[in-house]
Amino acid sequence: MATRPRDPTLARGLYFPLILLTLTALGLGTMMLSLILRAGVETVPARGGHYTEAIGGPITTLNPLQVQPGDPEAELTRLIFNGLVQLNEQGLPVGDLAQRWEVSEDGLRYTFYLRPNVRWHDGAPFTVEDVLFTVRLLQSEELPGPPERARLWQSIEVIPVNSLTVQFRLPEPLALFPDLLTFGILPAHRLRDVPPAQLNTHPFHLNPIGTGPYRVETVRVEEGRIQQIVLSANPQYFRGPPLLERLEFRIFPDTRTALQAYRAGEVQGIARIFPTDLDQVRALPSLNLFSAVLSSYEVILLNHASPLFREAEVRQALWLALDRQRLIDRFLAGQGVVADSPIPPGNWARHPQLSPVPYDPAKARALLEARGWVIPEGGTIRQKGDQVLRFRLAASADGFHEVLAQEIARQWEEIGVKVDVDPIPGDLVGQVLAPRQFDAALVEIMVPGDPDPYPFWHETQVETGQNYGRFRDRDISEVIEEARRVFDIARRRELYWRFQELFQKKVPAILLYYPVYTFAVDERISGIQVGALLNTPADRLDGITGWYTLVRRRIIVR
Incomplete structure (x- = not known):
């Protein structure tokens, strides 16, 4: 029996699709091989994870209207509000x-x-x-x-x-x-x-709500003091949710106990590292240090009501006689910058060509002698007629400012100026500065943001404002007044430059240094960026929405 021949049309219909499928597969394979050869894998931050930090206390409130820029509470309220x-x-x-x-x-x-x-x-x-x-x-x-x-x-x-x-x-x-x-x-x-x-x-001051990148989850209070604060990421934050899902802040009395907590794995960072603790931190390779100049300056205020300080040459001599770099190296472990202006480096109004004030004790002696301040035969302290160049230097009895003041007194003694250090326990402003009951005072002045000199150096602030040294100078006051009225930023910058030039010439006070703020974070925390200048310590956390611990991988095509 004869067999039925195969339908040639059907055979051709199967043959061409098979060819097409084969060619398509080869093309896709070639394309995939090309992509693989051109592709790479990158690691990118991922949301999630947590960060625990040791912060100094005491923490008493989370209400932003009740904290000052330098308070530790300000760092927390910055995250919430x-x-x-x-x-x-x-x-x-x-x-x-x-x-x-x-x-x-x-x-x-x-x-x-x-x-x-x-x-x-x-x-x-x-x-x-x-x-x-x-x-x-x-x-x-x-x-x-x-x-x-x-x-x-x-x-x-x-x-x-x-x-x-x-x-x-x-x-x-x-x-x-x-x-x-x-x-x-x-x-x-x-x-x-x-x-x-x-x-x-009100309960709000410990359990507030804000609009910031983090919201309060829990607050633990023991014996009337906050011991722990836990924040969680705000998914509705208007700049986008932060990467770290959870932040925890634990309050410690000092850096020593905070370091113990880090070694025990209880915290991953320390909010502030003081100069005396730097060596201990540097001995921990897993703990990274981040530093920036703080927008403040350490200064010796002079009471211009005293006849000793009425001559600008005397004030200039006192400035020139101080080895301020030595102060920074000895008492701050190098964590400071010599100050020649009341406006810190990095600020928009800083004078770009301001001459540095050198350490020049020989010139200091010459200035004093030119104004009639001489050391009598057999004596050690300069005199001018019946006046003796001797005064008291008030300083906080906090263990740091007191010893700093002692070294300043020692350096001034080398040019024939006798200074008695007056340690002040408690509130230096309330006890000494506000009532204007001092000869000289060692203080820190914060200048966050616009470095407006009006509160400290304008003549209208002598009696009731913060011009504690009672400095009066019409030239400086006029420059300050115009800078407050002018809205053109370039002109305001010029006026601030002029103020800095006048400050160096007339020496209302003796500038020492700008402090450097340092904090430490474990190497497992990434994405940390800090600018060259911190307006306040809380600025160190401005970029915390970009900090991360978790990553994910994604394929990229070059």
């Missing part, structure tokens, strides 16, 4: 909760435009009502705090324009006004019915 404005690493104001602002031609009206879609940690929307509420708190004399703060804000009118626009009306032009708006904004819907005097005892 936002202001209308924040300061960049040069000390210039940039938008935070405010996207932008405008200034009227007369400089009396500032209009701020708020970010839309910002939410509090409980999900409620952030609006202009929160700004109004917070400013009215600051205007209240019942809110605990310095009385001058209430007086300042009472002079400013705050007006809502719409739900996302607010206007401030000032009694006189003030170019640095945006710098005053870095304080954390509080939620009106949570605190509207709380009297200002009761905020310190």
